[in-house]
Amino acid sequence: MFTVLIRRTSVMVAATVVTVIVGAAAPAPNVVTIGNFTFAAPVVTVPVGTTVTWVNGDDVPHTVVATDKSFRSKVLDTDERFSFTFTRAGTYDYFCSIHPHMTGKVVVKAS
Amino acid sequence: MGDQPHRRRFLECMGWAGTGLLWTAGGGVVSSITLDTAQAAASRGIQPFSFLQVSDSHIGFAKDPNPDARATFREAVAKIRALPVKPAFILHTGDITQLSKDQEFDDADQILKEAGLTVFHVPGEHDMLDEGNGAAFLARYGKDALGDGWYSFDHSGVHFVALVNVKALKAGGMGSLGAAQLTWLQNDLAGRSASTPIVVFTHIPLWTVYADWGWGTDDAAQAMTLLKRFGSVTVLNGHIHQVLQKVEGNVAFHTARSTAFPQPAPGQGPAPGPLKVPAGDLHAALGVRTVSLIRGGEPLAVVDSSLAA
Numbered sequence: 001m002f003t004v005l006i007r008r009t010s011v012m013v014a015a016t017v018v019t020v021i022v023g024a025a026a027p028a029p030n031v032v033t034i035g036n037f038t039f040a041a042p043v044v045t046v047p048v049g050t051t052v053t054w055v056n057g058d059d060v061p062h063t064v065v066a067t068d069k070s071f072r073s074k075v076l077d078t079d080e081r082f083s084f085t086f087t088r089a090g091t092y093d094y095f096c097s098i099h100p101h102m103t104g105k106v107v108v109k110a111s
Numbered sequence: 112m113g114d115q116p117h118r119r120r121f122l123e124c125m126g127w128a129g130t131g132l133l134w135t136a137g138g139g140v141v142s143s144i145t146l147d148t149a150q151a152a153a154s155r156g157i158q159p160f161s162f163l164q165v166s167d168s169h170i171g172f173a174k175d176p177n178p179d180a181r182a183t184f185r186e187a188v189a190k191i192r193a194l195p196v197k198p199a200f201i202l203h204t205g206d207i208t209q210l211s212k213d214q215e216f217d218d219a220d221q222i223l224k225e226a227g228l229t230v231f232h233v234p235g236e237h238d239m240l241d242e243g244n245g246a247a248f249l250a251r252y253g254k255d256a257l258g259d260g261w262y263s264f265d266h267s268g269v270h271f272v273a274l275v276n277v278k279a280l281k282a283g284g285m286g287s288l289g290a291a292q293l294t295w296l297q298n299d300l301a302g303r304s305a306s307t308p309i310v311v312f313t314h315i316p317l318w319t320v321y322a323d324w325g326w327g328t329d330d331a332a333q334a335m336t337l338l339k340r341f342g343s344v345t346v347l348n349g350h351i352h353q354v355l356q357k358v359e360g361n362v363a364f365h366t367a368r369s370t371a372f373p374q375p376a377p378g379q380g381p382a383p384g385p386l387k388v389p390a391g392d393l394h395a396a397l398g399v400r401t402v403s404l405i406r407g408g409e410p411l412a413v414v415d416s417s418l419a420a
Contacts (some may be wrong), residue, residue, distance in 0.1 A: 036381045036382035036384070037324070037381075037382040037383060037384065038382070058382075058384065059174050059175070059384055059385060060384050060385070061209070061210060061237070061240065063240075067282045074242070075210055075211070075240040077210060078174070093282060094282070095282035095283065097280055098236045098237070098239075098240070098280075099236075099325055100280040100281055100282055100283060100284045100285070100325060101283065101284070101285065101322075101323065101324065101325040103282050103283050
């Protein structure tokens with residue numbers, strides 16, 4: 001009984017440790033949620049080859065448009081998403097072409 | 112008192128915001144009155160001709176707080192049809208559709224057609240969402256327009272200027288007219304007498320209502336400089352789904368409400384999305400606003416009355 005309890009505790013601790021390690025080692029989140037007319041993660045840093053996905057959680061349509069025109073979504077209505085795979089390192093500024101005060105940035109690092 | 116020495120500077124706006132504004136021009140004065148009381152305008156002697164402004168019909172919008180923007184637009188047009196005095200034409204100040212879909216444009220056209228009046232359009236940003244970034248709007252409404260859809264025309268001595276400020280918007284910016292359009296505007300206004308009443312209509316406000324929400328036009332000041340010499344300039348727009356006024360010298364700015372849904376007052380809440388009002392309150396939220404404005408230092412007189420009343 002006592003042993004079992006200890007083992008359970010050990011498992012829980014181990015699980016917690018593992019979670020922390022995954023969080024630290026994983027690439028930065030590559031899903032950007034749009035809500036309340038903002039890109040929830042205004043700056044995202046990812047290694048080359050990462051696919052970033054934007055999801056419109058707002059009740060109005062938005063777009064995701066690179067200022068250098070390297071990518072451009074069609075209009076995203078509620079719950080629609082757009083993905084783009086970054087194959088070259090660099091800094092990509094983007095905005096919503098419908099509501100241009102909404103801006104964000106993807107920083108792509110050479111791997 | 113404003114009626115005698117300052118008659119030309121008198122501007123009264125009684126906007127029935129829920130479904131449309133009836134604008135009346137007389138003696139260089141442009142004013143708006145409630146549709147329901149259009150007839151009363153005659154008794155005030157300001158009715159050489161009238162026109163209507165509708166805005167932000169957002170055909171295709173079907174979310175809280177309005178499950179059917181087509182239905183409320185139909186209600187607006189039914190009110191227009193029932194007017195005892197027929198307006199000369201209708202100005203639609205943009206966001207005809209929600210997503211620039213052909214079906215949405217088709218439905219908007221069909222509903223508006225029932226008014227039996229000529230309609231002049233300017234695009235809103237929601238009308239630029241087709242694959243061609245506005246090509247669909249231009250194909251439909253821009254046959255007589257220049258550039259991205261701007262144009263002007265004259266009616267009974269009043270010069271009307273349609274401006275487009277939703278095209279090629281820049282990251283971090285607000286609405287934009289662009290150099291080409293400003294050059295055209297300069298040429299369009301050149302040579303016109305300063306006593307010509309000017310009505311400018313466009314989608315996004317030409318004054319900065321609230322920059323954090325993009326409620327303004329970056330290069331509006333350049334347009335205003337060109338309009339400065341005219342004795343009577345009225346700027347009509349939509350975009351922010353509420354009635355606000357501002358007067359600057361001889362220029363009166365008026366934002367109109369939507370026929371689809373209200374938006375929050377500037378800065379009220381986290382974002383300028385649709386203002387959620389209970390279903391039973393939608394028409395009340397789009398209700399009647401009566402504004403009397405006497406230029407020359409007197410305060411605005413604003414009276415709101417519910418459509419439900």
